[in-house]
Amino acid sequence: MTAPARKVCMLGDFGVGKTSLVARYMRNTFSDTYLTTVGVKVDSKEVDLGEPGVLKLVVWDIAGRSVLDALNMSYLRGASGLLLVADGTREASLRTAIDLLLQSRSVLADAEAVLIINKLDLVERWEVGPSTLAGLRQTMPVIETSALSGDGVEQAFLELAKRLAR
Amino acid sequence: MSEKHEMPTFSAGVEHHVAQFLFERAQPLLLQFDENWQLVNLHGDPARFGFDPDHADAAARQLRDLFLGMPLDETIDLPFVHMPNGRSAHVHLLGDSEPGFQVLLLDAQGEHDRQQAQQQVGNEAALISGQKSKAIAQLRQIRSELERQRMRLAEANALKNALIATLSHDFRTPLTSIFGYLHLLDTQASQSASVRHALRALRRNSNYLFTLAENLLEYARADTRSSMLEPVRVDLAHLVEDLEGMFQPLAADQGLEFTIGVELLDAQTPVLDELRLRQILVNLIANAVRYTKKGGVGVALRWQDGALSIEVRDSGIGIAEELHEQVFVAFNRVRQAAGSGAGLGLSIVKRLVSQMHGSIDLQSRLGEGSCFHIVLPGLASVVAAPQAGTDETPALGSSRIRSVLVVDDDPDICYLLDAWLSDLGFRVRIVGDAGAAVESALADPPDVLLVDVELPGLSGNTAVFRLRAKGYRGHIVTLSATPTEEARKVALNAGADQYLTKPINIEVLARAMQAATPRR
Secondary structure, eight states: OOOOEEEEEEEEOTTSSHHHHHHHHHHOOOOOSOOOOOSEEEEEEEEEOSTTOEEEEEEEEEOOOSSOOHHHHHHHTTOOEEEEEEETTOHHHHHHHHHHHHHHTTTOTTOEEEEEEEOGGGGGGOOSOHHHHHHHTTTSOEEEOOTTTOTTHHHHHHHHHHHHHO | OOOOOOOOOOOHHHHHHHHHHHHHHHOOEEEEEOTTSOEEEEESOGGGGTOOTTOHHHHHHHHHHHTTTSOTTSOEEEEEEEOTTSOEEEEEEETTSSSSEEEEEEEOHHHHHHHHHHHHHHHHHHHHHHHHHHHHHHHHHHHHHHHHHHHHHHHHHHHHHHHHHHHHHHHHHHHHHHHHHHHHHHTOTTOOHHHHHHHHHHHHHHHHHHHHHHHHHHHHHTTTOOBOOOEEEOOHHHHHHHHHHHHHHHHHHTTOEEEEEEEEOOSSOOEEEHHHHHHHHHHHHHHHHHTOSSSEEEEEEEEETTEEEEEEEEOSSOOOGGGTTGGGSTTOHHHHHHSSSOSOHHHHHHHHHHHTTOEEEEEEOTTSOEEEEEEEEOOTTTSOOOOTTOSSSOOOOOSSOEEEEEEOSOHHHHHHHHHHHHHTTEEEEEESSHHHHHHHHHHSOOSEEEEESSOSSSOHHHHHHHHHHTTOOSEEEEEESOOBHHHHHHHHHHTOSEEEESSOOHHHHHHHHHHHSOOO
16 A cells, blocks of 8 residues: 655755755765755655554755745645755744745645754854744744754654644 | 737758757657556656666656646646756656646756856855854954953953052051151160160061062052152162171071172262162072072172172072073963962062163073072162262251141151151141141241142142142142152142152152252
């Protein structure tokens, strides 16, 4: 029996670590060389959620943008979930992630969303304060991650998968 | 009226050429699926996009994932999709193939690479720019923090200076009393030998205490300003006697031989800052005795050609040549490691020598003792040439008795000045504050006004200023415990003629009074 599949899009400004998060989650690899993503990379992984069963996440790693243009909108079609990614060391990237979520609502009104604050390994240089995150947690799941060390990465995808399985 | 652009028509040959060119660049792969995503047919090279022709199911699964959640009866274009082999392709779903659908893949690797290179540069520049802005903001913050620290340090420094000024006054005022009364007792002829001995010990130890206190104050004053020199005629033989009395017992206790002597090869009386000279000698000799365990310490002074040469030689632990500079740095570890002491003495010596425009030289080797050689130029040009027969306390006098008004709030100092000035032939009046001084001086103008700066309420300088403003023309000598050039300028600007610092030396006072009341 084929596991049900859900399309998940990674959204966030350039350089926040979307591709690295996907690489860590899908292949448990990491490269510290920054390479701009052009277009989209699609990967999939089955997640065993226990009681609800297995869910296949089809993850779209979309090129980083601060605004959603027509091209990005076309990539979003059919998505059930969004992983919004911000870089903890760049507070502006958090505002971008929130903006992208609001823009995506025009085509994905009901998509589940989880906010990832990446680069936990550089926490001493974070501009995003704990009080800001506490405020955001009132409205959506917020998970701090490090693609470099792997901290929080599995948890972030799993959190979204659980919400998509409901 | 809108203008309609029509596609230009070309000959069949041109169109064929263009089609061939685009076809070769795009390397199209057309996959035809039925409604259940079963591959029905394909045209092109699947391997170019990473698909295994023998495993059509895998290719079908990957493409199906790509269109997950999308309506399959529409034409959908997905540019720059990452293929299984890493190449980039434009993927088009052509929903007009009933009952299934067709997926067209066009190679976009070249275009992808160009865009990626362009975006990479732009994104990296933006990231670096962000980091630069952040670094600049941090630098601004650091500068602002440094400025705050600087303000706090300036405030602390001002407090320190105020404390030093207070300490200086608090040390010097009682020492003035002690030295003055010792002088009075010394002049009494009825003393027995044992009393004279005791008085000498008291004077010696008071001097020593004063020197130690001055060391600390001198060190603390270092960064503020250079203290002014106080040139006086120095009785070097007497000084040597004092030093011998101070250090001979100490050296004897340690089993050391201690010799000290002076050669006077210039007929002119040495004029030097005696207090600083004493500090230099006490520090050098104390160090020599402290760091010598066997052998001896020898001190030789020579007054020749208007300069004083000092040599302090010991057979102590010595100082390695590479550390010669370090020993003159305050709180240096060299001296601390060698024994007791804060490593302050030599730094004070160097500073004092510099203030007296002298030079210092150190010859020493580890384990072979040390020899400090100092040359201090005389300060004869700074003070007025002494008159004939005035090597002793200057005699004062005139046909009439001169009057002096002493203004000081310390009763001991007042009593002492009264005794000294009476001895010098003055009629003395005493008041304790600035207001009374102004009133008394205007009511009965004295020949000389001797006023302390640090008075309760209005300062002595204020009293001087007011008196000058009201026409007082007598001679004014200001006394203060603050030995700085700034304090001297303030006092002279207020209207004083002379500025003396405590502790008061009777000889200096006598000379000042002589200058104030010249013979007619």
